[in-house]
Amino acid sequence: xxxxxxxxxxxxxxxxxxxxxxxxxxxxxxxxxxxxxxxxxxxxxxxxxxxxxxxxxxxxxxxxxxxxxxxxxxxxxxxxxxxxxxxxxxxxxxxxxxxxxxxxxxxxxxxxxxxxxxxxxxxxxxxxxxxxxxxxxxxxxxxxxxxxxxxxxxxxxxxxxxxxxxxxxxxxxxxxxxxxxxxxxxxxxxxxxxxxxxxxxxxxxxxxxxxxxxxxxxxxxxxxxxxxxxxxxxxxxxxxxxxxxxxxxxxxxxxxxxxxxxxxxxxxxxxxxxxxxxxxxxxxxxxxxxxxxxxxxxxxxxxxxxxxxxxxxxxxxxxxxxxxxxxxxxxxxxxxxxxxxxxxxxxxxxxxxxxxxxxxxxxxxxxxxxxxxxxxxxxxxxxxxxxxxxxxxxxxxxxxxxxxxxxxxxxxxxxxxxxxxxxxxxxxxxxxxxxxxxxxxxxxxxxxxxxxxxxxxxxxxxxxxxxxxxxxxxxxxxxxxxxxxxxxxxxxxxxxxxxxxxxxxxxxxxx
Amino acid sequence: xxxxxxxxxxxxxxxxxxxxxxxxxxxxxxxxxxxxxxxxxxxxxxxxxxxxxxxxxxxxxxxxxxxxxxxxxxxxxxxxxxxxxxxxxxxxxxxxxxxxxxxxxxxxxxxxxxxxxxxxxxxxxxxxxxxxxxxxxxxxxxxxxxxxxxxxxxxxxxxxxxxxxxxxxxxxxxxxxxxxxxxxxxxxxxxxxxxxxxxxxxxxxxxxxxxxxxxxxxxxxxxxxxxxxxxxxxxxxxxxxxxxxxxxxxxxxxxxxxxxxxxxxxxxxxxxxxxxxxxxxxxxxxxx
Ligand code: SF4
Ligand code: SF4
Numbered sequence: 001x002x003x004x005x006x007x008x009x010x011x012x013x014x015x016x017x018x019x020x021x022x023x024x025x026x027x028x029x030x031x032x033x034x035x036x037x038x039x040x041x042x043x044x045x046x047x048x049x050x051x052x053x054x055x056x057x058x059x060x061x062x063x064x065x066x067x068x069x070x071x072x073x074x075x076x077x078x079x080x081x082x083x084x085x086x087x088x089x090x091x092x093x094x095x096x097x098x099x100x101x102x103x104x105x106x107x108x109x110x111x112x113x114x115x116x117x118x119x120x121x122x123x124x125x126x127x128x129x130x131x132x133x134x135x136x137x138x139x140x141x142x143x144x145x146x147x148x149x150x151x152x153x154x155x156x157x158x159x160x161x162x163x164x165x166x167x168x169x170x171x172x173x174x175x176x177x178x179x180x181x182x183x184x185x186x187x188x189x190x191x192x193x194x195x196x197x198x199x200x201x202x203x204x205x206x207x208x209x210x211x212x213x214x215x216x217x218x219x220x221x222x223x224x225x226x227x228x229x230x231x232x233x234x235x236x237x238x239x240x241x242x243x244x245x246x247x248x249x250x251x252x253x254x255x256x257x258x259x260x261x262x263x264x265x266x267x268x269x270x271x272x273x274x275x276x277x278x279x280x281x282x283x284x285x286x287x288x289x290x291x292x293x294x295x296x297x298x299x300x301x302x303x304x305x306x307x308x309x310x311x312x313x314x315x316x317x318x319x320x321x322x323x324x325x326x327x328x329x330x331x332x333x334x335x336x337x338x339x340x341x342x343x344x345x346x347x348x349x350x351x352x353x354x355x356x357x358x359x360x361x362x363x364x365x366x367x368x369x370x371x372x373x374x375x376x377x378x379x380x381x382x383x384x385x386x387x388x389x390x391x392x393x394x395x396x397x398x399x400x401x402x403x404x405x406x407x408x409x410x411x412x413x414x415x416x417x418x419x420x421x422x423x424x425x426x427x428x429x430x431x432x433x434x435x436x437x438x439x440x441x442x443x444x445x446x447x448x449x450x451x452x453x454x455x456x457x458x459x460x461x462x463x464x465x466x467x468x469x470x471x472x473x474x475x476x477x478x479x480x481x482x483x484x485x486x487x488x489x490x491x492x493x494x495x496x497x498x499x500x501x502x503x504x505x506x507x508x509x510x511x
Numbered sequence: 512x513x514x515x516x517x518x519x520x521x522x523x524x525x526x527x528x529x530x531x532x533x534x535x536x537x538x539x540x541x542x543x544x545x546x547x548x549x550x551x552x553x554x555x556x557x558x559x560x561x562x563x564x565x566x567x568x569x570x571x572x573x574x575x576x577x578x579x580x581x582x583x584x585x586x587x588x589x590x591x592x593x594x595x596x597x598x599x600x601x602x603x604x605x606x607x608x609x610x611x612x613x614x615x616x617x618x619x620x621x622x623x624x625x626x627x628x629x630x631x632x633x634x635x636x637x638x639x640x641x642x643x644x645x646x647x648x649x650x651x652x653x654x655x656x657x658x659x660x661x662x663x664x665x666x667x668x669x670x671x672x673x674x675x676x677x678x679x680x681x682x683x684x685x686x687x688x689x690x691x692x693x694x695x696x697x698x699x700x701x702x703x704x705x706x707x708x709x710x711x712x713x714x715x716x717x718x719x720x721x722x723x724x725x726x727x728x729x730x731x732x733x734x735x736x737x738x739x740x741x742x743x744x745x746x747x748x749x750x751x752x753x754x755x756x757x758x759x760x761x762x763x764x765x766x767x768x769x770x771x772x773x774x775x776x777x778x779x780x781x782x783x784x785x786x787x788x789x790x791x792x793x794x795x796x797x798x799x
Binding site for chain 2: 394395396397399419420421422423424425426428429430431432433435436437439440
């Protein structure tokens with residue numbers, strides 16, 4: 001048998017994968033039999049050396065990486081393509097959403113965005129008792145986890161304090177499911193302290209939700225709004241992101257002779273190469289795939305002009321420490337002011353370069369910088385601008401070391417604060433930490449509480465007990481468990497002192 | 512203006528175990544109790560510059576300058592050999608901080624904080640500094656929303672409490688034992704002052720919680736818990752009680768002969784307190 005047939009056979013006969021999971025991996029293999037969009041030799045070389053990386057999205061982009069439909073459209077107008085009338089009550093609205101989700105693609109084949117659920121459902125809640133609302137949300141939540149089991153699937157609530165948001169927080173803590181992931185958008189002018197307290201108390205129980213600094217995100221986007229999806233991605237609503245590519249800053253630093261060479265030559269060169277890779281992939285999506293002729297665009301769920309390009313970077317910690325070594329400075333990233341300042345300077349350089357470069361088929365003509373949370377097979381490279389696993393300082397020092405980066409990463413910055421379990425008795429401390437982090441400019445507040453079964457791996461949720469089961473070869477219902485198990489073994493992620501996992505960070509079957 | 516100073520063993524900007532919310536915690540050096548079960552005994556004594564710890568410090572972080580021990584934090588590898596050898600349970604790794612310096616640090620972290628807790632050692636032994644710090648916080652519009660707590664053994668006399676109480680929001684009061692002879696045995700000091708402090712604080716509405724350390728076979732006997740319930744009731748109203756479990760972590764000397772307190776034992780005591788309806792009962796989040 002040929003190598004290719006061997007691989008396909010392995011996937012087909014893997015007892016730990018469900019048929020749907022097998023189909024997913026088979027599709028990736030098939031796509032990758034096609035030639036890559038035309039790249040020049042320098043970009044090919046950089047891609048093969050993984051100095052720059054396409055997130056193993058496949059050779060022939062035929063759908064955007066992240067799609068954030070404006071579900072208000074289908075709730076208001078129904079869909080002629082799907083032969084759906086506009087819903088009139090809460091049951092019909094939830095049913096319409098459940099159908100809609102099935103037609104929204106993403107890189108994983110599952111929807112990554114479930115919408116601003118409270119804003120979407122509130123208009124249908126008049127006359128619905130709190131008790132009924134709670135029961136309906138609970139069934140909805142169970143449906144999402146069992147039918148669309150991908151930890152990257154993300155619901156948004158807030159910033160207002162309302163019945164639907166409260167019902168969702170209550171159900172989410174009670175069920176402790178991996179899916180969906182959840183973000184509460186916090187705005188001190190709109191949200192009540194009470195609902196932020198509810199949200200932070202939930203974090204103490206199940207490490208969810210994430211909390212988004214709404215005023216900061218809102219200012220980054222336009223009036224049409226934004227959504228938080230997958231791990232930490234802030235993207236235009238009614239659009240999304242066509243691609244995610246990323247630069248391995250550690251490799252850039254390795255190729256540089258010293259700090260000056262890094263800023264003058266190595267970094268600008270890597271930035272340019274990654275732009276060329278990104279543009280080639282986006283051109284294929286827009287000019288060859290026919291994606292934007294779908295009913296999603298025709299009915300106005302999405303607008304082809306509202307897809308950005310996520311311009312990712314990772315391994316900041318390793319890059320800074322290498323440059324420090326080259327300069328004979330002992331200070332380490334995350335702990336030393338000079339090392340931290342060097343990191344902030346790199347982020348600024350990246351942000352300026354991204355703002356300066358026009359792009360085709362991209363929202364507002366510019367890519368958006370992203371601090372990327374890592375792939376499950378990254379070795380010796382810390383996600384985004386994070387401080388390496390297991391070495392993080394106390395949460396307040398942690399926030400202060402990283403806060404200056406946040407201004408630069410418009411499409412999201414992945415940071416996880418690990419909090420020891422004593423905080424379970426004192427969730428007020430989490431509330432205060434979150435407010436402090438936002439006052440320092442944090443875009444996102446994400447915390448793992450040690451001893452919770454539900455924990456975040458590189459950004460998505462996993463159950464530690466599922467990883468144990470997966471290791472014992474029982475397979476997992478949830479796509480992301482396989483990734484979590486891989487990430488745990490390869491990247492030392494569970495060293496992050498304190499569980500379902502996620503599809504999109506896989507480099508493909510067996511990678 | 513006077514700007515009193517304190518000898519500070521440690522300053523934390525994140526703590527979820529020293530009172531409500533996130534607190535900046537200042538651990539002051541020096542204690543008037545000598546508790547066998549102390550889990551940070553190196554905060555008990557105050558350095559007399561004897562120099563005994565200098566030779567054990569391999570990176571030479573400790574030097575003698577003008578008859579006084581100088582500590583260089585940049586050279587220190589945190590091996591703790593100096594505090595292990597110190598004959599009087601002191602530490603050379605302390606720093607002097609003035610009220611102004613501490614206020615500046617609190618201001619810098621204010622948006623992360625629910626309040627501050629001064630612990631130790633015994634916080635109230637540096638009363639002048641403590642009252643000046645709390646008063647300064649109260650007068651600073653940017654800090655007046657932060658709550659000011661002390662963690663204390665209650666040995667401070669009524670006059671001292673009268674000075675501190677007006678500028679303090681709450682106290683966490685440790686009671687090591689409720690039998691006078693046992694208390695003397697465990698701490699080297701008399702029990703009555705601690706009990707008097709508990710009443711004073713309760714009457715002023717400033718007793719945030721009573722803390723009681725459970726040591727198996729020493730302080731967890733049924734009649735001792737009965738005494739704890741009776742005493743708490745005698746304070747009037749409801750009083751929050753935090754049960755701590757004796758663990759070996761950090762402990763030195765003969766107290767290591769005592770077994771660590773297990774979760775089941777703590778829960779049994781907590782059940783009795785809850786049944787007696789003395790107020791909220793908190794149990795340890797962690798058993799090391
Ligand atoms: S810390 Fe102890 S051993 Fe060292 S000089 Fe002071 S009293 Fe002496
Ligand atoms: S803890 Fe620091 S000061 Fe003390 S002996 Fe070790 S290196 Fe020296």
